[in-house]
Amino acid sequence: MTSAGIRLWRLLAHLAIYGLAFLTIFPFVWMLSTSLKPEDEVFSWPPQLVPWPPVWANYADAWNIAPFGRYFFNTAVVAVSVTVVSLVLNSLAAYAFARLRFKGRDLLFMLLLATMMIPFQVTMIPTFLILKQLGWLDSYLGLTVPGFAGAFGIFMLRQFMLSIPEDLLDAARMDGCTELRIYRQIVLPLCKPALATLAVFTFMGAWNDFILPLLVVKSGEMRTLTLAVAALSSGLYVMSFPLMMAAATFVIMPVIVAFICSQRFFTKSIVLGGLK
Template identity: 40%
Template sequence: MNAARVRPGTVLGTVAMLAVTAAVLLPLAIIVLTAFKPVSEVNAFPPTLLPQDWTLDNLTRIVDELPFTRLVLNSFLFAGGVTAFALVFDSLAAYALARIDFTGRRTLLIAIIATLMIPFQATLVPVYQLVSDLGWVNTFAGLIAPRAADAFGIFFLRQFFLALPRDLDNAARIDGASELRIFRSIVLPNAVPALLTLAIFTFVNNWNDLLWPLIFTTEREMGTITSGLTLLTGPGGIVPYGVMMAGALVAILPLVVAFLLVQRRFIESIATTGIK
């Protein structure tokens, strides 16, 4: 009986893949395991990976010392609100730049792309001043409105819209359809993969953001789960790593659940992207 030969390249590729996978999953494993360690084991040297005495004290402290339910709800409202508005405004701007001919379109596109080179930290002070003048500090309007549109999202959707065939657009215009009708009934249904991809990126980016909600909210009840964890820092800047890891674990669980819920639709959308 002839045994199938295993190519050395296949073995090396498998080993390399397993090594990369282990390197990627190691930080997540440390977060999960440290969240269930008592303080004595978290601060022990040399450190250990597996807890000797499993405990829920770190998770209990988060619930007891923070308005946990409110912080999670705020995170959903902040990240979800930004995602919803960004999809609307980014897609409208991208449609105009990709499918409508008007004077100055190229100049406007260059200006939008140029804003990607400006770090958002450089605009924090003027944006905060504007939000403060409007009386939007410690409000969801102040958190969401400055991020309601994004240059990356506009450019990303524009490139996708350019790849869609124009035959349906032209046929609809001949039948008397308005630009808004073409956008809503023709372009958007064919852009589901791009919209879903942008939605995932936008939601995850804002859910994990620490600096933005930390600056634009000063009240404990208006924080998000990421900014709320900073309240657990002890006197003198002492960081309770076990509690922080438990908080990080709690913060990523909704993202994992959300991805599991949409992964099938996401994969199907990507798989059918090239089908016209």
């Protein structure tokens, strides 16, 4: 190929990829656009990408369709508590599996790995029955406790902790450190990168979860955001496209902003999630 031919080819490749990338985010662009249109402009021809003047009032109206403040609160409570508690419990267990000796350790670890292969369809019905037995349906306990520990988090943190030199821990033991202090003051600080990645992964999973809330929540006020969106889509509230897209925007945008701010962790945690 001539150098002009190569340049043309490269230009076309850029155009194709960026065109595809634009198509990828187009649904979000269109959502944003619809959310700022007056009701009667939604079906105008030609379709308008930038509505002018933007109808900001749609957002205020959408916020009042349903108790979204409550839904955000519920979702945040669930996501934060699942993330915090699971990081603590999983890292404690991971430390024991990585660096402590106890009877049955390897057998337990194998069993733990085996639980990673159980698909949710198999556990879904019994989990529902267990939560019902415990009286945890329609409560924060039911929405959070099943997520408080998981084999995947333990496995990942254990692998990371194996890279901490044993000598370092032995030195601390020699100085009379209890295992709990070693875990808190040496192991946890060294695990920060792994903990951060796992935190993003867990938080996202809990924030976006749909199946568990669908099983657990019965009343309107315990709904999480995903359930609220499902209710919106079933046409329970209004049939106004701008309002529905305004609601979708304030549900989706916090996650997009968080994603842009902490991309590094997001990408890493998604790859991790896939490895699960």
